[in-house]
Amino acid sequence: MTLSGRAAIAGIGATEFSKESGRSELRLAAEACLAAIHDAGLTPADVDGLVTFTADASAEIAVQRELGIDALRFFSRVDYGGGAACGTVAHAAMAVATGQADVVVCYRAFNERSGHRFGQAGASSRADSTGLEFSWHLPFGFATPAAWVAMQARRYMHDHGATSEDFGRVAVAMRRHAATNPKAWFHGRPITLEEHQASRWIVDPLHLLDCCQESDGGVALVVTTPERARDLPHPPAVIRAAAQGTGPGQMMMFGYYTGDLAALPAMNTVGTRLWKQSGLTPGDVHVGILYDHFTPFVLMQLEELGFCGRGEAPGYVADGGIELDGRLPVNPHGGQLGEAYIHGMNGIAEAVRQLRGTAANQVADVEHVLVTAGTGVPTSGLVLGTG
């Protein structure tokens, strides 16, 4: 028995994406959940499970109270920042597949731009296992996600001859996609490679335009059984595979101590399981939703997931491979670089739209979409299909 085909996403909902929502994170969560439940043709009374990120500020019971749900039978949180995104759906799918719950809503909502910003340097650490991990890095002023990713990016450049332009082509493609997505923050605002190169250093070798934007907003997803989903208004996005994964010597974002820095072994763990569970291969995927908090990790994901060989991603992208008409259209909504940074949850919603045929930048005849979550951290992934 596997999880494949045992659960589906029946509803998606979101708030607007902004730089200052002007309301509480709990309110954003409740609004996104309610929108997703209504999109699924259900009411809060039908919901008996809630899953979110460990990092979310709004507890499952707080969202339960706002939605007026009488009782939850399943609640769970997934850790490790943006690596949790697809993991929330994996947990929800396991719950509905095993009958632990009937309808589970996964949500993530924050004021990441107007409130607590992840990109700012933190100074404190406690002596728990995570605090000790950070203590090998923070004292050296090595204190931001951009810096932690840049360390791997530099080694990738060294090992494979990649350049800053190779990273820039990812940003240009994402902004080109966002330019024609009315929901995207950067709607109508594409960039050129020259603008990418001229943008200021954040942490060399990363320019400003290698780093995704920061956003306020919330996204929610309704997971139920495929049988029930087929009775609801939208065609279901069936979960063909769901996986979480770590790599050897895994740390939060400091994969520097064993093996190859120019690699994302946790994503390899996830990818291997996704292909096995779904019975698909990279060639069967029509759209890729690749977590794009920083451009270099889009390249490395293409390699880890088997879309190309080691060191070949720069060529794959330069050849137009990730464009809407490319071999693997990546992030037609514009990704987190272009649409919004909602910790990867907006990407899962885009995957559902591509399968429904309702996306702003709709790719033709989409049957399978691969979705990944935050990389560099313990991560997760999904393969969604029509049906």
Add this chain to the structure above:
Amino acid sequence: MHDELTALAERLAALGDRPGVPCPDPVNAAMIRNWTQALGDTGDWSELAPPAMIQVWSMPGLGAARAGSIADEPLRLLDGAGFTGVVATNCDQTYDRYVRVGEALRSTMRFGGVTGPKKTAMGEGYFVTWFQSWWDEDGARVAEMLFRVLKFRPRGAPRRPSGGRYPLRPAIGPDTRFFWDGVDAGELRVQKCADCAALRHPPGPMCPECHSVERDHVVAAGRGTVHSYVVHHHPPVPGRTPPYVVAVVELDEGVRIVGNVNGCDPADVHVGMPVRLVFERMDDDLVLPQWTPLDAPDPEPPAPRPEGLDIALTPTFVIATALATRDHTPVHHDPALARAQGSQDIFLNILTTIGLVQRYALEREPGAELASIAVRLGAPAYAGDTLTLTGGPAADGTYTVRGLVSLGDHVTATVRFKEPHP
């Protein structure tokens, strides 16, 4: 504003000596004893008052209405024009003669002038100078003081001083303490399994190879190569000045470690660059293991603290001396209020600083008679710090005194004696 300020300064300077603050009490033994006990001055002041006490006699005291200063108007004008920062820079006292117990004094004030605008380390600003003089019952002047402040336009948001404590501190647990103890001892320790001898960094409680919990360590030779690196530019990181290099260094022993590469231009760092271990002291308590190019010269060893008069700036000392100089400004006795105003803690007042300069000079030149003390003020002397006074005769016949705290020079003073100094 500049023209208005200049005109105002000329008008005030033309007024000459104006009646200043009254001296509430005659020169008296009780206040002298409070002062000498608080400052640790063991001189014989049974008949004459310590000259550096001169300003104490005209201090208004707690709760007294603050008398207007001759400099209030220009200071307000500068405030209004955005020069809101203020820091005292000079305090020069000239002693015509020592005053005797029992004498009644009065004081006057005179405006000096305004110079500026000048670019300073604090920001653009104006120096404002005024004078206070003390007179005896016969109308003869006994002392004069020059006081100068810098009114400056603060650059950006007011900086919260970190108080010399490096803010990015490691959390240390039972499994990692050996590493930081090693750093304190000048060693880079790499965990070694006591059973299977596998090396491991970062360390942990159980050997992932053989699952032994018996741990040992080796001391790394301190040589390695840059495996990867970044140059941090943005955002600002507390305690750090960008751009700076962070590298993953692969040690010759085979494990990797993260640290800064110091001692070279960030543009010169490259993957594969040989580096060697150096220890960087971040503050009194924290040392970090760092890296520098193999061929870079050793960093200058920190200068040893000079031998001199060490004064432990306990809260008691700071508060007792403030009160003994009749200075009731809250930043000298109320830690919460001092911190609310952006200071790290309560700090030594200027009247005490000048008194300590006197104590230092007269302890080393017993019997000499002071003619003047000219003080340049620097870093604040916070409670919890140590003030080390050093100095001696200078080539020009004066006597120089320097007061060092952990933040740098608190005071540099030039002392002159009445008789030509031997």
